[in-house]
Amino acid sequence: MATLGLVEYADASPEVRAIYDDIMAVRKTDWINNFWKALAHDPKTLRRTWESIKEIMAPGALDPLMKEMIYLAVSSTNQCGYCIASHTAGARKAGMTDEMFAELMAVVGMANETNRLVSGYQVEIDERFLTTK
Amino acid sequence: MATLGLVEYADASPEVRAIYDDIMAVRKTDWINNFWKALAHDPKTLRRTWESIKEIMAPGALDPLMKEMIYLAVSSTNQCGYCIASHTAGARKAGMTDEMFAELMAVVGMANETNRLVSGYQVEIDERFLTTK
Amino acid sequence: MATLGLVEYADASPEVRAIYDDIMAVRKTDWINNFWKALAHDPKTLRRTWESIKEIMAPGALDPLMKEMIYLAVSSTNQCGYCIASHTAGARKAGMTDEMFAELMAVVGMANETNRLVSGYQVEIDERFLTTK
Amino acid sequence: MATLGLVEYADASPEVRAIYDDIMAVRKTDWINNFWKALAHDPKTLRRTWESIKEIMAPGALDPLMKEMIYLAVSSTNQCGYCIASHTAGARKAGMTDEMFAELMAVVGMANETNRLVSGYQVEIDERFLTTK
Amino acid sequence: MATLGLVEYADASPEVRAIYDDIMAVRKTDWINNFWKALAHDPKTLRRTWESIKEIMAPGALDPLMKEMIYLAVSSTNQCGYCIASHTAGARKAGMTDEMFAELMAVVGMANETNRLVSGYQVEIDERFLTTK
Amino acid sequence: MATLGLVEYADASPEVRAIYDDIMAVRKTDWINNFWKALAHDPKTLRRTWESIKEIMAPGALDPLMKEMIYLAVSSTNQCGYCIASHTAGARKAGMTDEMFAELMAVVGMANETNRLVSGYQVEIDERFLTTK
Numbered sequence: 001m002a003t004l005g006l007v008e009y010a011d012a013s014p015e016v017r018a019i020y021d022d023i024m025a026v027r028k029t030d031w032i033n034n035f036w037k038a039l040a041h042d043p044k045t046l047r048r049t050w051e052s053i054k055e056i057m058a059p060g061a062l063d064p065l066m067k068e069m070i071y072l073a074v075s076s077t078n079q080c081g082y083c084i085a086s087h088t089a090g091a092r093k094a095g096m097t098d099e100m101f102a103e104l105m106a107v108v109g110m111a112n113e114t115n116r117l118v119s120g121y122q123v124e125i126d127e128r129f130l131t132t133k
Numbered sequence: 134m135a136t137l138g139l140v141e142y143a144d145a146s147p148e149v150r151a152i153y154d155d156i157m158a159v160r161k162t163d164w165i166n167n168f169w170k171a172l173a174h175d176p177k178t179l180r181r182t183w184e185s186i187k188e189i190m191a192p193g194a195l196d197p198l199m200k201e202m203i204y205l206a207v208s209s210t211n212q213c214g215y216c217i218a219s220h221t222a223g224a225r226k227a228g229m230t231d232e233m234f235a236e237l238m239a240v241v242g243m244a245n246e247t248n249r250l251v252s253g254y255q256v257e258i259d260e261r262f263l264t265t266k
Numbered sequence: 267m268a269t270l271g272l273v274e275y276a277d278a279s280p281e282v283r284a285i286y287d288d289i290m291a292v293r294k295t296d297w298i299n300n301f302w303k304a305l306a307h308d309p310k311t312l313r314r315t316w317e318s319i320k321e322i323m324a325p326g327a328l329d330p331l332m333k334e335m336i337y338l339a340v341s342s343t344n345q346c347g348y349c350i351a352s353h354t355a356g357a358r359k360a361g362m363t364d365e366m367f368a369e370l371m372a373v374v375g376m377a378n379e380t381n382r383l384v385s386g387y388q389v390e391i392d393e394r395f396l397t398t399k
Numbered sequence: 400m401a402t403l404g405l406v407e408y409a410d411a412s413p414e415v416r417a418i419y420d421d422i423m424a425v426r427k428t429d430w431i432n433n434f435w436k437a438l439a440h441d442p443k444t445l446r447r448t449w450e451s452i453k454e455i456m457a458p459g460a461l462d463p464l465m466k467e468m469i470y471l472a473v474s475s476t477n478q479c480g481y482c483i484a485s486h487t488a489g490a491r492k493a494g495m496t497d498e499m500f501a502e503l504m505a506v507v508g509m510a511n512e513t514n515r516l517v518s519g520y521q522v523e524i525d526e527r528f529l530t531t532k
Numbered sequence: 533m534a535t536l537g538l539v540e541y542a543d544a545s546p547e548v549r550a551i552y553d554d555i556m557a558v559r560k561t562d563w564i565n566n567f568w569k570a571l572a573h574d575p576k577t578l579r580r581t582w583e584s585i586k587e588i589m590a591p592g593a594l595d596p597l598m599k600e601m602i603y604l605a606v607s608s609t610n611q612c613g614y615c616i617a618s619h620t621a622g623a624r625k626a627g628m629t630d631e632m633f634a635e636l637m638a639v640v641g642m643a644n645e646t647n648r649l650v651s652g653y654q655v656e657i658d659e660r661f662l663t664t665k
Numbered sequence: 666m667a668t669l670g671l672v673e674y675a676d677a678s679p680e681v682r683a684i685y686d687d688i689m690a691v692r693k694t695d696w697i698n699n700f701w702k703a704l705a706h707d708p709k710t711l712r713r714t715w716e717s718i719k720e721i722m723a724p725g726a727l728d729p730l731m732k733e734m735i736y737l738a739v740s741s742t743n744q745c746g747y748c749i750a751s752h753t754a755g756a757r758k759a760g761m762t763d764e765m766f767a768e769l770m771a772v773v774g775m776a777n778e779t780n781r782l783v784s785g786y787q788v789e790i791d792e793r794f795l796t797t798k
Contacts, residue, residue, distance in 0.1 A: 001529065003255050003354055004364055033262070035247070038254040042368035048451055049247065049375075055447060056239045061232035066199060067240050070206045074244035076785035077210045079612060080345060082251045083244070084787060085262035088535055098536055099194035102574035105785045106189045107200050109581075111207035111216070113778035114168070114182065118215045120741035120770045121171040122136045122749060129166070129218035130400065134662065136753055137763055175767035181587060182774075185580055209386035212479060213744060217388060221402055231403055235441035238386045242448075246379035253342035253371045255350060263533065267795065269521045269620055270630060299528070301513070304520040308634035314720060315513065315641075318713055322505045327498035332465060333506050339469045340510035343476045346611060348517045349510070351528035365460035372455045373466050377473035377482070380434070380448065384481045387437040388402045395432070395484035396666065475652035478745060483654060487668055497669055501707035504652045508714075512645035519608035519637045521616060535787045565794070567779070570786040581779065588771045593764035598731060599772050602738045606776035609742045614783045615776070617794035631726035638721045639732050643739035643748070646700070646714065650747045653703040654668045661698070661750035 007040035016040045019050055026054055033086060065094040073108045140173035149173045152183055159187055166219060198227040206241050273306035282306045285316055292320055299352060331360040339374045406439035415439045418449055425453055432485060464493040472507045539572035548572045551582055558586055565618060597626040605640050672705035681705045684715055691719055698751060730759040738773050 009020055009032065019040075020032050039046040057067050068091035075083035091101070142153055142165065152173075153165050172179040190200050201224035208216035224234070275286055275298065285306075286298050305312040323333050334357035341349035357367070408419055408431065418439075419431050438445040456466050467490035474482035490500070541552055541564065551572075552564050571578040589599050600623035607615035623633070674685055674697065684705075685697050704711040722732050733756035740748035756766070 001255065001257065003253075003367065031261070033259045034256050035251060038256045039250065041364065042372070044454065045250075045368060045372050045375075048372075048454060049250070052243060052447055052451065053247075055443065056236075056243050060236050061230060062236045062240075066202075067236070069195075069199075070203060070237060070240045071244045072785070073203045073206045074210050074241055075248055076781050077207050078245070078248045078345065079610065079781070079784040080248040080251055081784070081787070082256050082258050082262075083248050084784060085258045087244075088787075089262050097194060098573065101535065102577060103189075103193050103195045103200070104203060105782055106574070106577050106580075107195075107203045108207055108785055109577075109778040109782045110185060110189050111204045111220075112211065112781045113774040114186075115208055115211045115213040115216050115744070116741050116777045117172065117178075117182070117770055117774045118168060118213055119744040119746070119749060120136075120737070120773055122134065122746070122753075123167050123171045123215050124134065125215050125218045126166045128164070129215075129222050136766065174763065175771070177587065178767060178771050178774075181584055181771075185584065188576065188580060205386070209382050211744065212381070212385040212477065214385070214388070217385060221388075231440065234402065235444060238383055239441070239444050239447075241386055242379040242383045242444075245382045246375040248345070249342050249378045250371055250375045252345040252347070252350060253338070253374055255347070255354075267521065267523065269519075269633065297527070299525045300522050301517060304522045305516065307630065308638070310720065311516075311634060311638050311641075314638075314717055315516070318509060318717065319513075321709065321713060322502075322509050326502050327496060328502045328506075332468075333502070335461075335465075336469060336472045336503060336506045337510045339472045340476050340507055341514055343473050344511070344514045344611065346514040346517055348522050348524050349514050351524045353510075355528050363460060369455075369459050369461045369466070370469060373461075373469045374473055376451060376455050377470045377486075378477070380452075381474055381477045381479040381482050383438065383444075383448070384434060384479055386402075387434075388400065389433050389437045389481050390400065391481050391484045392432045394430070395481075395488050471652070475648050478647070478651040478743065480651070480654070483651060487654075497706065500668065501710060504649055505707070505710050505713075507652055508645040508649045508710075511648045512641040514611070515608050515644045516637055516641045518611040518613070518616060519604070519640055521613070521620075533787065533789065535785075563793070565791045566788050567783060570788045571782065577782075581782070584775060585779075588768075588775050592768050593762060594734075594768045594772075598734075599768070601731075602735060602769060602772045603776045605735045605738045606742050606773055607780055609739050610777065610780045612780040612783055614788050614790050614794075615780050617790045619776075621794050629726060635721075635725050635727045635732070636735060639727075639735045640739055642717060642721050643736045643752075644743070646718075647740055647743045647745040647748050649704065649710075649714070650700060650745055652668075654666065655699050655703045655747050656666065657747050657750045658698045660696070661747075661754050 002034065002038040004038065004041040006034060006037035008037065012040060013043070015043050016046065019043075019046055022054075023050060035082070035086065065091065065096060068094045069096060069100070069104050073104060076105070076108050077112060135167065135171040137171065137174040139167055139170035141170065145173060146176070148176050149179065152176075152179055155187075156183060168215070168219065198224065198229060201227045202229060202233070202237050206237060209238070209241050210245060268300065268304040270304065270307040272300055272303035274303065278306060279309070281309050282312065285309075285312055288320075289316060301348070301352065331357065331362060334360045335362060335366070335370050339370060342371070342374050343378060401433065401437040403437065403440040405433055405436035407436065411439060412442070414442050415445065418442075418445055421453075422449060434481070434485065464490065464495060467493045468495060468499070468503050472503060475504070475507050476511060534566065534570040536570065536573040538566055538569035540569065544572060545575070547575050548578065551575075551578055554586075555582060567614070567618065597623065597628060600626045601628060601632070601636050605636060608637070608640050609644060667699065667703040669703065669706040671699055671702035673702065677705060678708070680708050681711065684708075684711055687719075688715060700747070700751065730756065730761060733759045734761060734765070734769050738769060741770070741773050742777060 072087040072091050205220040205224050208220055338353040338357050471486040471490050474486055604619040604623050737752040737756050740752055
């Protein structure tokens with residue numbers, strides 16, 4: 001159970017409700033997931049985290065599907081169960097197919113393997129990789 | 134310096150040379166980076182790793198640029214200096230612009246932050262996230 | 267369920283009971299949590315771990331509350347569910363308020379984010395940071 | 400070398416300069432460390448990261464020294480060389496003595512050890528730790 | 533529940549069944565654990581992962597027990613609950629006693645501790661450790 | 666450079682010298698590596714860490730070579746450069762051949778890969794793995 005409990009919409013302050021409303025509007029959903037309800041005990045962190053995510057996950061040079069898949073790649077590497085569940089849902093909503101998910105996982109697995117081969121073998125960075133751009 | 138040293142092309146066995154040749158052909162480059170030269174002391178691991186990466190990184194439901202960026206996202210999360218340098222180069226070669234790199238990093242940073250907020254606050258997975266697909 | 271099972275006080279050897287007694291005395295509690303009961307199958311590790319924690323967590327240049335919060339910061343970063351639950355309880359007992367918990371989590375989240383921005387952007391250490399003290 | 404290079408004050412846009420000025424004013428220093436110069440290629444991330452850190456690291460329920468030490472605890476756990484160097488400097492500036500540093504490291508080391516003993520032994524969370532507050 | 537669900541033997545394609553048969557033959561068991569059933573939605577990853585594990589875990593310079601214990605050491609460090617459970621079972625089947633398990637955990641715990649003391653104290657590599665072999 | 670600097674034998678207190686002497690005697694070497702010299706600024710942590718390692722790394726149900734290789738497996742997973750360098754040297758001294766090193770790395774790499782496939786695919790623990798022993 002969340003350390004400070006969950007703040008339901010009905011019990012939320014006007015400040016928190018406004019953020020909940022914005023989350024639902026931006027995400028085009030009619031519910032708030034537990035992450036935000038847990039953070040709501042600290043309205044400053046709730047606001048800062050939501051404003052940051054809203055800015056970061058908006059369409060830009062990368063589209064929302066790509067961003068959700070990167071989020072899922074990081075969460076799988078860190079083995080964060082909650083984050084994997086929520087961003088798998090987010091990526092599916094943004095268009096991730098089963099084939100894309102499977103390829104994403106294959107890359108994540110391989111990268112985690114070679115990251116350790118590199119460190120274990122003490123491989124030095126090639127000169128050619130050291131230049132900017 | 135790599136634990137077992139680096140196997141240069143000139144000193145490589147025919148088996149290792151064949152893999153080096155395939156790496157250069159598939160990647161359309163004329164050199165071999167240190168990672169492969171370090172693994173070459175163990176031809177079985179060299180072959181298995183290369184065959185796996187060749188299969189995983191080939192175009193599929195996700196394109197090569199997306200795959201390189203996911204590789205970079207994982208490597209940044211794991212803070213593997215060599216892997217970050219080599220896959221930044223790989224992603225650029227596949228078309229990553231400065232803007233795409235910056236957005237990738239923003240997502241990676243945010244995901245690493247919220248992964249820990251979730252665990253620290255002990256947030257439970259929402260029922261809606263638990264269903265398959 | 268713990269790999270080797272849990273050693274309850276009633277079933278413990280005199281050696282293990284003495285350590286359980288010391289844990290309860292130092293911590294001013296009347297029960298032993300599962301961590302110690304799991305380790306008790308290896309009395310050497312039980313003793314060494316308890317003696318180390320007793321020494322490390324004692325008041326010193328840092329007070330016990332600060333030490334519990336640092337323990338919680340590490341456990342949240344590593345996403346160790348058991349450790350987060352037990353050290354949240356420990357920190358509360360030592361005086362951590364909801365406000366302190368929320369600020370702790372905000373710092374932990376931010377540090378995990380910037381750690382990856384630093385590595386992903388391949389930022390070199392400033393000369394000024396390299397000097398001792 | 401930083402992936403996108405470093406943006407020096409003399410070469411910075413007015414938007415970036417204003418953030419640099421604020422960093423120096425808030426931190427009471429006359430220089431900008433490489434982290435910010437690397438991020439400056441992405442002014443949105445520079446601004447968001449700085450505004451977040453300014454809010455999070457300000458005095459509150461926890462004082463600045465405590466916050467810097469928590470930052471250092473996380474960075475040591477993640478083994479981020481740059482972050483360890485910069486936040487060791489930050490913590491010293493905020494008043495961390497050698498004794499405090501040594502005790503901080505002792506707790507960080509121990510927490511990393513017991514986090515893995517818990518997972519390796521598959522220890523279940525005690526009922527008493529599951530209640531909110 | 534596994535993201536793509538589990539593929540039971542009765543529902544598997546001939547290609548997947550052949551891999552399941554090989555897993556059971558090599559491991560001398562009569563059942564397939566969930567890991568493979570989850571991967572089976574992506575036959576390429578199922579095949580590649582199984583062929584890699586079959587090659588890596590076969591007796592060689594290190595015996596199967598040692599390899600299972602190394603697998604368990606890594607999984608405990610990464611705090612992967614599923615992997616700890618399955619490789620504890622695998623190591624036991626290969627001959628791991630309670631005493632060996634306890635010593636393994638002690639080393640894993642200590643290594644995780646000193647890894648962070650090294651990074652936190654910013655210890656430089658000794659000249660003598662830098663030479664190859 | 667180590668945060669608190671390195672304590673050389675000639676400058677060490679009698680207490681620290683006694684520990685240095687014990688390290689050299691137990692390890693049958695005539696020098697002290699930087700890790701201990703860095704810790705020596707905190708004699709309590711120096712003593713506790715050395716006494717713990719001496720107990721843990723002594724021959725038991727697992728032999729010293731196996732223990733050094735497990736230490737190296739953990740350090741490679743955590744990507745601790747110093748620890749990889751020092752424990753590669755330690756494992757070699759205890760008898761690790763090039764073939765053993767290569768197989769160790771192959772297992773470490775694979776375990777890091779499947780750890781993330783398991784988490785990314787959200788694989789649940791099989792009933793059969795949940796029983797004690």
